[in-house]
Amino acid sequence: MKFLVDQQVEDIELPENLKLNTFLQEFHSDCPHPECNFGFYGFAFGQSPFPVPKMIQDALIKNADKGAYAAVPGIPExxxxxxxxxxxxxxxxxxxxxxxxxxxxxxxxxxxLEILHGTVILPTPAWLGYLPQIRFLKKNYHMLPTRANKKISPSDLRKLALRLHDRQKILILNNPNNPTGLLYDKLELEEIADVCREQSIAVISDEIYAQTTYDFSKFVSMGKIYPEGTFVTNGLSKSHAAGGYRLGYVIFPQHAVDLKTQFKKILATEYTAVSTPIQHAAVPGFEISNEMEEYFEITRNIHKIMGEYTYNALSEIEEVKVTKPEATFYLLADFNSFATELQTAKITTSQRLSESLIVHPYHTAIVGGDSLVLERTDYSARIAFVDYNGAKVYENYQNQKPKTYSDRIEFAKNNAPKIVAGIKMISKFFDLLKKDTANKITQKKDSLSIPG
Ligand SMILES: Cc1ncc(COP(=O)(O)O)c(C=O)c1O
Known part of the structure; x- marks a missing residue:
């Protein structure tokens, strides 16, 4: 029998994370050079490299016998x-x-997004997960391109909201931000909240990276600034390195009683509840303990060290603009100053740039601008700095905490050789690109000067 796929699903584009997998498999083909056996320099995948905290693992084993369905909103503990x-x-x-x-x-x-009425406002660049969902739900949406500082401009938000005629709008705020690694401060959040109050904008505040904020005292939740209009989401995936556990949570605004009933209906219809052993396993991950406190501190410090190294090393490539991460394990590198050279080399889109970097001799995987909801011709890329052995690096950090700036650089060099080598590859790529373009121009001039 040949099965027919529902048209609605056929119309949906492949989500970017799946595209990424396919792309890496396709382009990073079996390289004939033995020196390339190492695989590739992985700046593309956004996954914490650390082991799941031991307390969570132990609780999972202990609760393997919990076979009963859990309550829809989650177990009380x-x-x-x-x-x-x-x-x-x-x-x-x-x-x-x-x-x-x-x-x-x-x-x-x-x-x-299923239960909230209204047009979605999506600031860009954005995490590659939101747009396919919005499209799948056939919701109206508008991009809100950020300015040079890569943060939402309150006045741009107001201007856009004024053009929309829904009684309610939905802003997706991602703080700390994937892909830029930037953090919104209290004042910035207050200015955004003022516009949201004035323009009836509900906020989905995706704070999945909150716990990774390098200087943790700087993190402010939108749930604190705009409690009446914010849905805060967070979970185990990034801070607890447990994306595969599939456990997250949402905090509803204080007075959203009716909405909670509707939400429960949706959850009960779609998945009943999260796996019961996983919920029990998550309990010690959210309880306050010295073990978890130490885990958060060490992991955020290592992210900071790798972020600092990556930021500095990429900034050394002439004319590359890089966001300075304050949280997460990403930054945004803007290669648009090479636009002329890239176009001369027939690398006309960000997708082509990713393809050119993954093949021999570079073997470097990045996430191009088109996967970050930017224009296809925007040569920006997300660089994730997690390509190292998390368990080993965690242990090394515990044994000898780097104190000074030069200790930190040394730590990154010793513990993340693939990050170091991968950045060198990116640098080499642009270096050769520049030289090639210069050669082509000279050749063209020479050939023009040959009579006849
Ligand atoms: C910004 C952002 N939000 C949400 C998620 C998904 O998190 P979860 O594993 O909780 O579904 C990710 C994962 O990459 C992310 O980067």
Whole structure:
């Protein structure tokens, strides 16, 4: 039998993360050069390299016998722990009743987009996960390109909202931000919140990277600034290096009682509840303990060291603009100053740039601008700095904490040789590109000067 696929699904583009996998398999083909056996320099995948905290692993083993379905919004122990976690780390006073647990924040964001009426405002560049969901749900949406500082401009937000005639709009705020690694400060959030109040904009504040903020005291949750209009999402995936556990949560605004009932309906219809053993395993991950505190501190410090190294090394390539990460394990590198050279080399889109970097001799995987909801011709790329052995580096950090700037550079060089080598490859690529273009221009001039 030949199965027919529903037209609605056929019309959906392949999500970018799947595209990325296919792309890497296709282009990073079997290289005949033995020196390339190492695979590739992986700046593309956004996954924490560290081991899942031991307490979580132990709790998972201990709760393997929990075969019963859990309550739709999550088991009470977990909702209580998440409530205390939010109070302790993010100064959010949240009744456990306002917390819903789901199989990852990606699913919960999708569920929120399902129940919330209104046009979606998507600031760009953006994480590659949002747009396919918005399209799948056939929601109206508008991009909100950020300015040179790569942050939402409140006045641009107001201008856009004024053009939209829905009674309610939805802003997707991702703070700290993937792909830029940037963090919004309190004042910036207040200015955005003012516009949201004035223009009836509900905010989905994706704060999945909050715990990775290098100087943790600097993180401010939008849930604190705009409590009446913000849905905060967070989970295990990045801060606890447990993306594969598939566990996230959403905090509902204080007075959204009706909405919670609707939300429960959706969760019950779509997935009943998150796996019960996984929920039990997550409890110690959100409880306040010295072990978790140490884990968060060490992992965020290592992200900071790798971020600092990557930022400095990429900034040394002439004319490349790089965002300076304050959280996450990403930064945005802007290669647009090479636009002329790239076009001369027939690298006309960001997709072509990613392709040119993954093949021999570079073997370097990046996420191009078209996967970050930028124009196809925008030569910006997301660079993830996690290509190292997380377990080993964690141990090395515990044994000898780098103190000074030069200690940190040394630490990055010793512990993340693939990051070091990969950046050299990016540098080499642009170096050769420039030389090639210069040669072509000279050749053209020479050939023009030959009579006849
Ligand atoms: C900005 C952002 N939001 C959400 C997610 C998805 O998180 P989860 O594993 O909780 O679905 C990711 C994962 O890459 C992300 O980068």
């Amino acid at each position: 977990l909702r209580n722990a998440i409530s205390k976690y939010n109070k302790h780390y993010f100064e959010l006073d949240v009744d456990p009743q306002r917390i819903y647990v789901g199989p990852g924040t990606k699913e919960l964001i999708f569920n929120l």
